[in-house]
Amino acid sequence: MTAVLEDRELDGYGLRGPKPADALAQLSRVLGAQGAEAAWRPACRSVGVDPSAQQLSITDLIRVAEQLSRQGGLVGVLGNSFWIRCQTFDLLERKQRLKARSSAAGGVR
Numbered sequence: 001m002t003a004v005l006e007d008r009e010l011d012g013y014g015l016r017g018p019k020p021a022d023a024l025a026q027l028s029r030v031l032g033a034q035g036a037e038a039a040w041r042p043a044c045r046s047v048g049v050d051p052s053a054q055q056l057s058i059t060d061l062i063r064v065a066e067q068l069s070r071q072g073g074l075v076g077v078l079g080n081s082f083w084i085r086c087q088t089f090d091l092l093e094r095k096q097r098l099k100a101r102s103s104a105a106g107g108v109r
Contacts, residue, residue: 015088015089015092017058017089017093018058018061018082018085018086018089019054019055019056019061020040020053020054020055020056020061020064021054022082022085023040023061023064023065023068023078023082024036024037024040026078026081026082027039027040027068027075027078030074030078031074031075031078039068039071039075039078040064040068042067043064043067043068043071043079044064044067046067047060047063047064047067049063049064058086058089058090058093061082061086062083062086062087062090065079065080065082065083065086066079066083067079068082068083069083
């Protein structure tokens with residue numbers, strides 16, 4: 001199991017780590033609360049995560065977003081959108097970690 005995202009903002013980007021509540025809110029705006037749950041629960045179960053979890057690792061969120069995107073229609077579009085958000089956060093966070101490690105080791109920019 002991978003670590004749950006810390007609730008912090010990425011330096012210089014103004015982005016916070018995505019959470020299950022963010023995906024559910026996005027789905028709810030378009031599908032309503034029941035439609036959001038109807039899409040979210042099976043997507044979570046299919047990748048082996050608890051649909052009621054308040055926090056998940058970025059890896060798990062990406063996997064759930066991939067499942068949502070496979071559903072097609074509006075759910076698929078929203079799943080793709082959430083997948084992009086998760087991937088963007090993950091890549092920027094990795095970049096910051098590498099930069100911090102390089103600085104700590106006296107490396108180059």
